[in-house]
Amino acid sequence: MPTLILASTSTYRKQLLDKLALPFETRQPHCDETPMEGESAEALVVRLAQQKAQSCATSSTANELIIGSDQVCMIDGHIVGKPHTREKAIQQLSQASGKIITFYTGLALYHSQTQQCDTQLDCFNVHFRALTQSQIEYYVDTEQPFNCAGSFKSEGLGIALFERLEGKDPNALIGLPLITLIDMLEQQGIQVLA
Structure with a gap:
């Protein structure tokens, strides 16, 4: 069985992957997260998820399945990142008030031996x-x-900010869509419920 690697040092993503009760390691991904000229939010997160996964491969001879994930938030058609400051957080939430905000999460599963990336x-x-x-x-x-x-943080008091959540997988909002990941792992022969 391949070694499962999470290409992230995020405690939130690690906690999510822990839910699947599969053994895994974490590694720090290395990639430039700057959006390309004219790149859509959807294309950006898919590209970065793939680059993060590929950057954590140790060698083409290692049998590793590497999970990469990236997420952006869109408010009024603009990509919104992490606020880093109180003032910026207040500004972002003021912009979001009363609106529908879209989160795009890219998910990649890279097999180091075959160099195939889903x-x-x-x-x-x-x-x-x-x-x-x-x-x-x-x-x-x-x-x-x-x-x-x-x-x-939707997993905390942030739930009080919302009227409604709309999507396939609430874990995606935290940064790792587990329902989709389970399907991807099963295609690689890893059964979560086995």
Whole structure:
């Protein structure tokens, strides 16, 4: 059986992959995450997921299945990254208030021996409540979501920001679409329920 590798140091993605109860290792991916000129959000996340997975391969002789994932948040047609600061988080949530925000997650599964890479795109819509400035500031000060695209943690108090969630897999919102990943792993002979 191939060694399963998660090409991420994200604690959120590691916690998600832990749900599948499969042994895996984590590795730090190395790739330039700068969008290409005219690149769509969908193309960006798929490309980066693939590059992250491929960057973690140790050699073509190693029998490894490497999982790469990348995500962006779109508000008003613009890619929104991690806020990193309180002010930016407040600004992002103010922009999202009362709107439908789309998250695109690229997922790649790279087999180091065959050098084949399966890629998938997951789309997830978040319907935000109309939020007051004090609600936004309370949320940001409470959860400090500075390393989360879109400035919220749906697995925590962030759920209070939403009216409705719309998508195939709620795990995609956190950064790793497990339902799609299970299908991809099964195509490689790895059964999660075995």
